[in-house]
Amino acid sequence: MLNRRKFLQQSALSTGSMLAATMLPQTLFAAEETNKIKLTILHTNDVHSRLDPFPMDGSNNAGLGGVAARAELIKKIRAEEEHVLLLDAGDIFQGTPYFNLYKGEPEIKVMTMMGYDAATMGNHDFDAGLENFANQLQHARFPILMNNYDFTHTPMESKYVPYKIFKKGSLKIGVTGVGIEMKGLVPDNLFGETKYLDPIQKASETAEYLKRNEKCDLVICLSHLGYKYSDNKVSDRVLAKESEFVDIIIGGHTHTFMDKPETIVNKKGQDVLINQVGWAGIVLGRIDVEFSNTKKKKLTESNTVVGGKKTSE
Amino acid sequence: MIAVARRYFIFFLAVWFFTSCEPSWQLTSKNATQYRVNPDSPKDTAYTNFLRPYYNKMASTMNQVIAVSDVELIKKQPSCNMGNFFSDIVKITAEKEYNMPVDIAIFNHGGMRLTSMAAGNVNLGKIYELSPFDNYIVILKLNGKVLQDFLDLSANKGGWPISGGTYVIKDKKATAVLIGGVAIDENKIYNVATIDYIANGGDDASMLRTIPQINKNIIMRDAIIAYLHKLTAEGKHIVDIPEKRVQYAE
Numbered sequence: 352m353l354n355r356r357k358f359l360q361q362s363a364l365s366t367g368s369m370l371a372a373t374m375l376p377q378t379l380f381a382a383e384e385t386n387k388i389k390l391t392i393l394h395t396n397d398v399h400s401r402l403d404p405f406p407m408d409g410s411n412n413a414g415l416g417g418v419a420a421r422a423e424l425i426k427k428i429r430a431e432e433e434h435v436l437l438l439d440a441g442d443i444f445q446g447t448p449y450f451n452l453y454k455g456e457p458e459i460k461v462m463t464m465m466g467y468d469a470a471t472m473g474n475h476d477f478d479a480g481l482e483n484f485a486n487q488l489q490h491a492r493f494p495i496l497m498n499n500y501d502f503t504h505t506p507m508e509s510k511y512v513p514y515k516i517f518k519k520g521s522l523k524i525g526v527t528g529v530g531i532e533m534k535g536l537v538p539d540n541l542f543g544e545t546k547y548l549d550p551i552q553k554a555s556e557t558a559e560y561l562k563r564n565e566k567c568d569l570v571i572c573l574s575h576l577g578y579k580y581s582d583n584k585v586s587d588r589v590l591a592k593e594s595e596f597v598d599i600i601i602g603g604h605t606h607t608f609m610d611k612p613e614t615i616v617n618k619k620g621q622d623v624l625i626n627q628v629g630w631a632g633i634v635l636g637r638i639d640v641e642f643s644n645t646k647k648k649k650l651t652e653s654n655t656v657v658g659g660k661k662t663s664e
Numbered sequence: 665m666i667a668v669a670r671r672y673f674i675f676f677l678a679v680w681f682f683t684s685c686e687p688s689w690q691l692t693s694k695n696a697t698q699y700r701v702n703p704d705s706p707k708d709t710a711y712t713n714f715l716r717p718y719y720n721k722m723a724s725t726m727n728q729v730i731a732v733s734d735v736e737l738i739k740k741q742p743s744c745n746m747g748n749f750f751s752d753i754v755k756i757t758a759e760k761e762y763n764m765p766v767d768i769a770i771f772n773h774g775g776m777r778l779t780s781m782a783a784g785n786v787n788l789g790k791i792y793e794l795s796p797f798d799n800y801i802v803i804l805k806l807n808g809k810v811l812q813d814f815l816d817l818s819a820n821k822g823g824w825p826i827s828g829g830t831y832v833i834k835d836k837k838a839t840a841v842l843i844g845g846v847a848i849d850e851n852k853i854y855n856v857a858t859i860d861y862i863a864n865g866g867d868d869a870s871m872l873r874t875i876p877q878i879n880k881n882i883i884m885r886d887a888i889i890a891y892l893h894k895l896t897a898e899g900k901h902i903v904d905i906p907e908k909r910v911q912y913a914e
Contacts, residue, residue: 387692388689399777402715402718403715403719404701404703407703408782408784409736409782409783409784410736410778410780410781410782411779411780412779412780413703413782414702414703415700415701415702415703416701417701417707418711418715419707419708419709419710419711419712419715420701420702420705420706420707420708421701422707422708422710422711423705423706423707423708424699424701424705426708445777445796445797446777446793446796447789447792447793447796448722448726448788448789448792448793448796449718449722450796451792451796452718452721452722453718457714457715457718460714461711461714461715464710464711464714478796478797521689522689534865535865535866535867535868535869535870536866536867538860538861538864538866539864568688568689568691569691598691599694611696612694612696622694624694624696626696628698632701633700633701634698634699634700634701635698635699635701636696636698637696637697637698637699638694638695638696639693639694639695639696639697640691640693640694641691641692641693641694641695642689642690642691642692643689643690643692644688644689644690
């Protein structure tokens with residue numbers, strides 16, 4: 352609310368001259384128009400138990416990744432930016448002997464240490480069974496966001512939420528999550544009674560609720576659907592195109608190293624940004640989203656004040 | 665004066681009213697960057713310290729060298745030396761453990777979880793990374809028709825590791841299929857070694873779902889480890905198998 356405070360201070364300072372000066376509102380509204388707020392979204396996907404960097408063995412990923420370096424990077428960015436969200440798009444588990452031995456405990460613990468704000472579930476997070484995932488979440492201080500898996504009558508039943516709203520300054524950010532169809536991808540016995548629901552429908556419903564009812568300024572969807580497929584299988588690109596209230600899709604599953612995000616125009620003609628950063632924590636993704644306050648423009652318009660030159664800021 | 669004061673009061677009310685509303689933010693720009701986490705990136709030692717006990721316990725077994733490779737094994741579609749080497753192990757293991765001839769061994773490309781395995785010493789942990797899943801090697805008796813469907817799926821998916829057979833991908837189908845050097849026969853029954861994940865219909869192999877599996881609970885990773893131990897005991901190394909078992913039609 353810094354901006355409003357500044358606004359009021361400016362009105363107070365101007366009070367002395369304002370009684371006679373009808374020019375005052377111009378100064379006020381001019382100052383108002385410059386209100387900006389920035390959100391920094393940091394994201395990973397498909398880290399696959401890569402706690403240490405790849406070993407220095409001459410292979411193509413040698414030395415890359417690792418939580419100690421990622422944590423340092425995140426710490427540095429948090430020191431520079433006021434409003435940061437740290438998100439993961441699933442497949443936290445499976446891929447190094449750490450998982451075979453410890454079943455995901457150190458993975459979840461370091462994510463908590465790094466201050467992850469939220470994650471969604473990938474198909475490999477079922478690998479040691481749903482009960483194991485649910486059990487390891489006792490070490491998590493961040494929510495698992497999932498919209499299109501119905502976990503009723505499974506060990507995950509009370510361990511997830513469909514969305515979470517984050518307040519950063521006066522910004523409201525709604526974050527939700529969707530997962531890929533398990534049948535054919537995850538052995539039946541591992542996903543048990545979990546029901547798969549239409550990710551586009553569920554994500555759209557939740558995103559609409561977040562925008563309309565909760566008045567979120569931004570809706571982010573964490574997705575483990577995969578970036579794109581050659582057939583018509585549902586993917587992040589399909590989700591972007593067919594959804595209505597999602598602004599940003601943080602993707603995973605296909606291990607796609609995107610050089611830059613892709614922008615897709617949705618049904619309402621609005622831009623949806625898709626990003627994915629490969630796998631194994633080799634890359635940390637960052638999206639900076641800037642907002643300006645349009646309310647004050649309306650204020651200027653709705654009053655009969657003649658707009659003057661912007662005088663400050 | 666009163667009029668002026670009233671005007672000021674009304675104005676102030678207006679200011680109060682408008683600023684009391686929740687501000688509505690309009691998205692103005694989205695900018696993306698990314699950071700590659702490099703070997704020389706500064707590290708937060710709190711994490712290395714936290715991981716040390718987990719690492720030490722793991723390293724005591726996982727850092728044990730079990731084989732030496734003369735070549736970098738690379739995972740690549742439609743065909744690669746990594747897929748050739750490991751599908752050969754699956755075929756050899758299946759023949760030995762199930763005590764029957766195996767016509768082909770085939771499993772999903774995604775079942776190999778390393779994009780490359782460097783030349784030189786191969787430790788146990790590396791094999792866990794390559795094959796982390798507890799998948800069993802199973803045998804399916806497939807007629808030529810179902811086998812063709814199965815191979816078509818693997819062709820549609822860009823080519824899978826295969827031992828004992830070759831094919832050419834044309835229009836996303838497996839063509840010019842040779843099993844043991846002989847053209848596939850619709851009416852023949854083939855012994856096909858794969859992993860239970862695929863046999864259960866994984867990776868869209870729905871044509872296999874109803875086929876009975878011969879399964880002695882041999883984990884693929886254990887089979888690879890046993891094979892590498894044997895190789896090393898015989899003084900042999902992992903070698904390059906560059907043959908293109910799956911190719912795209914020109």
